[in-house]
Amino acid sequence: MGRLGRTLATAALAVAVAAGTAGWASGDGQEPVTGPPPGTAEWRAATVSGHRLPDPATASAYEVARFFAGLDRAARQELVRLHPQVVGNLDGAPVALRYEANRLAVLASGQSRFAALASPQRQVLAFDPRGRGQVAEVFGDLERAAHVAVVVPGSDSDAASYDAPRAPYTGPAGMARSLHRAAGAGTAVVAWTGYTTPVGVGLDAAGGRLAQAGAVRLARFTQGLDAVGAPDPVLFGHSYGSVVVGLAARNTDAADVVVFGSPGLHAETAAGLHTRARVWAARGPSDWIADVPNVEFAGLGHGADPVAAGFGARRIPADDVRGHTGYLVPGTRSLAAFAAIAKGEAR
Incomplete structure (x- = not known):
């Protein structure tokens, strides 16, 4: 078999293995939610205190932050009341204002x-009901935290299911809660289900289309954190979420990038991510992702194995992790290492 034939066979095997080890559930291809939030047309037509409002599609998070800094409390509250969906998703807007706006948006x-x-106990930093729904929730005090971590989940995550009852310490909210408890009060953790994830293990999960759209949104989200004065974040990417993190890394100010249960980052080496962040990787001994060949061809596969020695990531101990989702279970070496990285204590 020639080189092309071997590549095609390996790419086919990657999809076949994923189907056999995780259950084939391709469903319909997902259309990524992109662009500014609902309500943008009304927002663009409005003014407050005689000022035009920053366009959610074109204004940078820093421009948004400067705009809100120039408003008094009454003007801010007027925008929350009239445009909760926009304010709640506007990167660069004050954190507390976004929490308030998103409560109204969820109810609406x-x-x-x-x-x-x-x-009222939830700190929802972003909420978009379009499609399957997207949400970002904060655990801890984001406005005063010395350290910030962002957890990016993989397939089957959306606003309706991200905090659904399931095995403890799994799913976006479960992982973020566990990391926050382990890292302590000085670290705020964001469960960021801010992109359209694949459903099941099918062509969407095997390709990078949804990850590329998600990476744009993640980079914008981290710019918003920077614009409101939050510390440089640590990005944690699980499974398909690691693909999103890998593609976004070069356009963020992340201090560290941590991937676990990863199928690949669309880079052959850590240096290929083109980020100044330290890159870490973990994979447990019984994680089925190890059976998926690390290839990238014709839009399928995600490239080199991040835990391979030649990739150049710092290896995180995960010998006591069970399965594909057990990395943040209390008592595991992986969670202890994640907490140290989140707090800036790992070397």
């Missing part, structure tokens, strides 16, 4: 599947 959606997010 009228969808029972999102109702729990409207609780």
Whole structure:
């Protein structure tokens, strides 16, 4: 078999192995949610205190931050009341204002599947009901934290299911809560389900289309954190979420990039991510992702194995991790290492 034939066979095997080890559930291809939030047309037509409002599609997070800094409390509250969906998703807007706006936006959606997010105890930093829904929730005090971590989940994550009952310490909210408890009060952790994830293990999961769209949104989100004075974040990417993190890394100010249960980052080496962040990788001994060949061809596969010695990432101990989702279970060496990295204590 020639080189092309071997490559094609390996790419086919990658999809076949994923189907056999995780259950084939391709469903319909997902259309990524992109662009500014709902309500943008009304926002663009409005003014406050005689000022035009920053365009959510074109204004940088820093421009948004400067705009809100120039408003008094009454003007800010008027924008929250009239445009909660825009304010709640506007990177660069004050954190507390976004929490308030998103409570209103969740209630205004009228969808029972999102109702729990409207609780006054929840700190929802972003909420978009389009498609399967997207959400970012903060655990800890983001405005005063000395350290910030962002957890980016993989397939089957959305606003309705991200905090659904499941095995403890899995799913976006479960992972973020566990990391926050392990890292302590000085670290704020964001569960960022801010992109359209694949459903099941199929062509969407095997390709990079959704990850590329997600990477744009993640880079914008981290710019918003920087614009409001948050520390440089640590990005944690699980499974397909690691693909998103790998593609976004060069356009963020991340202090560290941590990937676990990763199928690849669309880079042959850590240096290929073109980031100044330190790059870390973990994979447990029973994680089925190890059975997926690390190839990238014709839009399928995600490239080199991040835990391979030649990739150049710092290896995180994960010998006591069970399965594909056990990395943040209390008592595991991986969670202890993740917490140290999140707090800036790992070397």
